[in-house]
Amino acid sequence: PTSATAAEVEGPEVKWNLSLWGARRGFSEGLEGLAQYVSEQTDGNFEIELHYGEVLSASKENLDGLYLGAFEAAAFCPIYHPAKTPALSVLDLAFLPVETLAERRDLIESLYQDPAIIADFAKWKALPLMGVMMPNYQAMGAGDPPTTLEDWQGLRISSAGGVGEVMAGLGASVTLVTAPDMFQSLERGMIEAATFPYTYAFASYRLHEVSDWVTDNWSMGAVVCHSAMSESAYNALPEQYKTLLDEAVEFGYDLQIQKYNEVDVENEALFEAEELYRVPMTDEIDAAIAAAVQPSWDAWIESASAEGVPAQELLDKVLEAAAE
Amino acid sequence: MDPITLGYLGLAVLLLLVTVGVPIAFATAFTGMAGLFILRGFDVAIGLSGIVPYGASAHYSLSVLPLFIAIGFLAMHAGITTSAYNAARVWVGRAPGGLATATIFASAGFAAVSGASTASTAVFTKLALPEMEARGYNRSLAAGVVAVGGTLAALIPPSAILVIYGIIVEESIGALLMAGFLPGLISIVVYLIVIATVVTIKPDLAPKLERTSIKEKLRTIPQLAGIGLVVGVILVGIYFGIMTPTEAAAVATAIMFVMALGKKISFADFRSGILDTVRTTVMIFMVIWGVLVFVRFLAFTGLPASVTDAIVGLDMPRGMILFAIILLYLLLGMVLDGIGMMMLTLPVIFPLIAELGYDPIWFGVLLVKLIEVGVVTPPVGLNCYVVNGIRPDIPLHDVFKGVAPFLLGEVVIIGIIVFFPDLVLFLPNMMR
Amino acid sequence: MTTLIGILDRLLRPLERFLGYLAGLIVLVLMVLGVVEVIARSLFNRPIHGSIDIIEQLMVPVAALGIAYCQSIFGNVRMTLLTQKFEGRTKWVAEAFTLLIATIVVAIYLNGSALNLMRAVTLGGDTPEIGIPLWYGMACVTCALSVLLLRLFVQLLEALRLIAVPNDQSAIFEISPH
Numbered sequence: 001p002t003s004a005t006a007a008e009v010e011g012p013e014v015k016w017n018l019s020l021w022g023a024r025r026g027f028s029e030g031l032e033g034l035a036q037y038v039s040e041q042t043d044g045n046f047e048i049e050l051h052y053g054e055v056l057s058a059s060k061e062n063l064d065g066l067y068l069g070a071f072e073a074a075a076f077c078p079i080y081h082p083a084k085t086p087a088l089s090v091l092d093l094a095f096l097p098v099e100t101l102a103e104r105r106d107l108i109e110s111l112y113q114d115p116a117i118i119a120d121f122a123k124w125k126a127l128p129l130m131g132v133m134m135p136n137y138q139a140m141g142a143g144d145p146p147t148t149l150e151d152w153q154g155l156r157i158s159s160a161g162g163v164g165e166v167m168a169g170l171g172a173s174v175t176l177v178t179a180p181d182m183f184q185s186l187e188r189g190m191i192e193a194a195t196f197p198y199t200y201a202f203a204s205y206r207l208h209e210v211s212d213w214v215t216d217n218w219s220m221g222a223v224v225c226h227s228a229m230s231e232s233a234y235n236a237l238p239e240q241y242k243t244l245l246d247e248a249v250e251f252g253y254d255l256q257i258q259k260y261n262e263v264d265v266e267n268e269a270l271f272e273a274e275e276l277y278r279v280p281m282t283d284e285i286d287a288a289i290a291a292a293v294q295p296s297w298d299a300w301i302e303s304a305s306a307e308g309v310p311a312q313e314l315l316d317k318v319l320e321a322a323a324e
Numbered sequence: 325m326d327p328i329t330l331g332y333l334g335l336a337v338l339l340l341l342v343t344v345g346v347p348i349a350f351a352t353a354f355t356g357m358a359g360l361f362i363l364r365g366f367d368v369a370i371g372l373s374g375i376v377p378y379g380a381s382a383h384y385s386l387s388v389l390p391l392f393i394a395i396g397f398l399a400m401h402a403g404i405t406t407s408a409y410n411a412a413r414v415w416v417g418r419a420p421g422g423l424a425t426a427t428i429f430a431s432a433g434f435a436a437v438s439g440a441s442t443a444s445t446a447v448f449t450k451l452a453l454p455e456m457e458a459r460g461y462n463r464s465l466a467a468g469v470v471a472v473g474g475t476l477a478a479l480i481p482p483s484a485i486l487v488i489y490g491i492i493v494e495e496s497i498g499a500l501l502m503a504g505f506l507p508g509l510i511s512i513v514v515y516l517i518v519i520a521t522v523v524t525i526k527p528d529l530a531p532k533l534e535r536t537s538i539k540e541k542l543r544t545i546p547q548l549a550g551i552g553l554v555v556g557v558i559l560v561g562i563y564f565g566i567m568t569p570t571e572a573a574a575v576a577t578a579i580m581f582v583m584a585l586g587k588k589i590s591f592a593d594f595r596s597g598i599l600d601t602v603r604t605t606v607m608i609f610m611v612i613w614g615v616l617v618f619v620r621f622l623a624f625t626g627l628p629a630s631v632t633d634a635i636v637g638l639d640m641p642r643g644m645i646l647f648a649i650i651l652l653y654l655l656l657g658m659v660l661d662g663i664g665m666m667m668l669t670l671p672v673i674f675p676l677i678a679e680l681g682y683d684p685i686w687f688g689v690l691l692v693k694l695i696e697v698g699v700v701t702p703p704v705g706l707n708c709y710v711v712n713g714i715r716p717d718i719p720l721h722d723v724f725k726g727v728a729p730f731l732l733g734e735v736v737i738i739g740i741i742v743f744f745p746d747l748v749l750f751l752p753n754m755m756r
Numbered sequence: 757m758t759t760l761i762g763i764l765d766r767l768l769r770p771l772e773r774f775l776g777y778l779a780g781l782i783v784l785v786l787m788v789l790g791v792v793e794v795i796a797r798s799l800f801n802r803p804i805h806g807s808i809d810i811i812e813q814l815m816v817p818v819a820a821l822g823i824a825y826c827q828s829i830f831g832n833v834r835m836t837l838l839t840q841k842f843e844g845r846t847k848w849v850a851e852a853f854t855l856l857i858a859t860i861v862v863a864i865y866l867n868g869s870a871l872n873l874m875r876a877v878t879l880g881g882d883t884p885e886i887g888i889p890l891w892y893g894m895a896c897v898t899c900a901l902s903v904l905l906l907r908l909f910v911q912l913l914e915a916l917r918l919i920a921v922p923n924d925q926s927a928i929f930e931i932s933p934h
């Protein structure tokens with residue numbers, strides 16, 4: 001729905017604070033859309049104020065803030081502290097077969113109905129609000145393109161989480177460089193490549209300017225972040241606002257996907273101008289990745305099961321949903 | 325009460341507490357906690373504040389701070405700083421205001437191994453100040469030179485405060501450290517001109533020294549090798565991207581550590597170096613904690629956003645806005661220390677700077693220069709406090725009086741940074 | 757009163773120094789870790805797995821363990837231009853006020869930090885790369901804050917005592933860094 005067609009919603013004045021980190025960017029456009037939608041529909045009676053730059057809480061402590069009731073909503077990434085939400089980490093597994101942002105949205109939303117996932121939120125006195133998506137990861141790097149499996153041996157790559165594990169499984173030498181220092185490290189050869197959400201993160205850190213190649217649509221999976229709202233804040237909302245939030249979430253997702261697509265078009269033009277070589281997926285590499293993915297999934301199943309998460313069941317559900 | 329008004333009231337209470345002598349770490353935390361209590365209740369005030377000491381400390385990039393500080397204290401306790409000072413004295417002691425000039429040169433050398441301007445001042449208060457006094461230097465001038473010389477540590481890499489800036493605004497720490505280098509050199513030149521001018525006008529402030537032979541001069545060169553090595557590692561390591569800033573700091577510390585062992589540092593001196601490092605690190609982190617609690621409170625009041633909106637709403641040319649920002653920092657520098665000032669203001673100021681199209685690396689260097697002016701101006705002038713803390717017999721106002729002539733020089737340096745941004749960006753651009 | 761304060765002070769000093777040295781030793785560990793990381797990566801192309809996690813968690817004791825030592829020598833930055841002029845009873849009233857504020861702050865930090873620790877223990881939380889549980893660091897901060905609170909308490913008692921006898925000797929306030 002758009003603001004032009006929907007009817008205005010009457011209701012009391014409600015103000016929510018939403019804790020975020022960094023500056024406004026593609027990552028946060030979905031939440032911007034959500035806030036904009038509820039404000040427009042209620043004539044400014046229901047305001048969700050987005051606080052950037054970790055002023056309300058550090059990104060790693062947003063769940064604690066929700067638990068404390070310090071703010072009504074917050075974004076968070078399970079990858080920063082996996083054990084805080086052990087079930088949710090299933091979405092961060094490397095090389096999940098999710099191609100598009102729309103598919104990822106549907107997967108996230110279906111998972112928000114799952115009892116194990118709901119329990120992850122409930123532990124922090126919170127409810128899922130909406131997924132905060134990043135596009136699929138790709139690897140970009142300088143030097144000769146790693147077109148064969150052998151080329152990946154010892155490749156110095158900055159990569160985190162499950163994708164990092166798989167890169168290590170391929171034989172790469174995985175290291176971690178903080179994002180602002182990535183450009184320089186790549187240019188000066190401390191690292192030869194990096195995995196990042198494609199295209200926007202590469203462009204925002206200008207990595208394409210010092211790169212020679214990029215993987216061509218390898219579905220590496222993505223880090224999935226979420227936004228949550230305080231249970232008590234949600235329960236205190238009048239019914240019409242709760243309904244409105246559902247619509248706003250839909251609007252937010254659409255806006256986020258649209259914004260990412262817009263930047264992708266611009267960035268692809270930039271990458272085109274740099275004449276980046278597109279490293280194709282070969283059968284050999286595909287097999288090596290598959291061999292590396294399974295242990296990384298198994299490791300997750302083992303550790304999540306130890307935390308009492310029905311991990312295998314959850315992963316099956318994700319794979320099934322992704323296949324649809 | 326309207327939250328924005330509460331925000332202003334919070335600022336007023338903070339300033340009051342600071343003025344009556346409550347340490348900045350506690351004044352900011354207290355005001356922030358009280359504000360959170362009023363706005364969000366008791367549980368939230370306790371809960372949010374209680375997360376900060378852990379959360380703000382478990383930070384990768386901040387790990388360069390204790391390392392940068394340790395390099396300086398190890399150098400001092402191993403006697404490497406004394407060598408540097410002696411070398412500087414032998415080379416330039418004969419010039420007008422020679423010992424003051426030597427102190428600036430030695431401070432610059434020490435700046436290249438020290439990340440914290442207070443640490444640098446502490447070292448030269450113990451080392452150079454008594455020397456100048458013994459040679460009949462005016463005590464106020466001598467104290468001022470030591471306080472001002474300390475500020476070089478913040479510009480010449482390594483620099484703790486540039487690192488913190490880089491973390492807050494998410495810019496490359498390597499590029500920032502490189503950017504501070506040339507403005508640091510310019511500052512040295514300007515300080516030397518100030519000393520020469522002051523001493524020419526009032527020669528009795530600084531009696532001349534005896535002549536030293538060329539042989540004596542050459543003999544001091546090997547003693548400087550240690551400092552040269554540390555500078556080399558940090559600059560080359562970061563410049564060529566061989567190491568992250570944290571790694572470069574670790575390697576430089578290790579070199580200094582080995583050199584200290586080579587100089588047969590006594591166990592007692594080593595322990596003092598360790599405790600000095602810890603004390604300075606704690607001092608910085610407790611301020612970070614306190615200011616973060618205060619920032620949480622301010623964010624809930626909506627004050628920062630309203631200020632940003634107000635400034636953006638002003639239809640002024642960008643030069644005017646920059647001028648206003650510079651004035652703001654010079655004023656804030658009167659009541660807050662550098663880190664506190666940066667953490668409090670950057671959420672408001674940085675988006676503005678970005679919007680106006682200024683280079684974030686350049687602004688970082690300008691900001692650090694402004695902060696360093698703040699540490700030598702009354703009433704809260706950290707470096708002057710350090711001098712007075714180590715030498716209680718020199719009253720604070722005497723230290724501030726000694727700094728006064730250098731403030732004119734600082735205005736010139738700020739002018740150079742503002743009007744010739746390419747000088748700041750020259751080195752980082754070479755890296756790009 | 758004087759004896760009680762004296763005993764507490766003498767009990768705390770060695771503990772504070774010990775924690776201070778411990779923090780300093782961990783700085784040296786950071787140093788070694790950084791050097792090893794550079795060597796492992798550039799010579800052997802084998803970076804240390806989870807080095808960022810380790811460094812982050814080590815930073816907690818580095819920042820926190822020395823807080824009581826720092827306060828014991830009044831090492832926290834403060835503006836003394838005004839208070840320097842105070843003498844006798846006025847001076848101790850101002851000191852007591854400052855210490856009262858600091859005590860309240862640290863009591864709240866401690867309370868909140870203990871809650872944070874409890875949450876980490878019961879609800880979980882670990883580091884991204886190698887899964888170090890977060891509660892170690894939180895426990896460390898909580899302990900350090902407890903010692904700092906004791907130190908502030910001793911200093912506050914002493915300041916209150918000196919309001920009554922402004923010209924008495926004080927081992928607690930006449931401290932030089934070394």
Ligand code: NA
Pocket residue numbers: 434435436437438439440476477478479480481482483
């Ligand atoms: Na420095």
Ligand code: NA
Pocket residue numbers: 657658659697698699700701702703704705706
């Ligand atoms: Na000042």
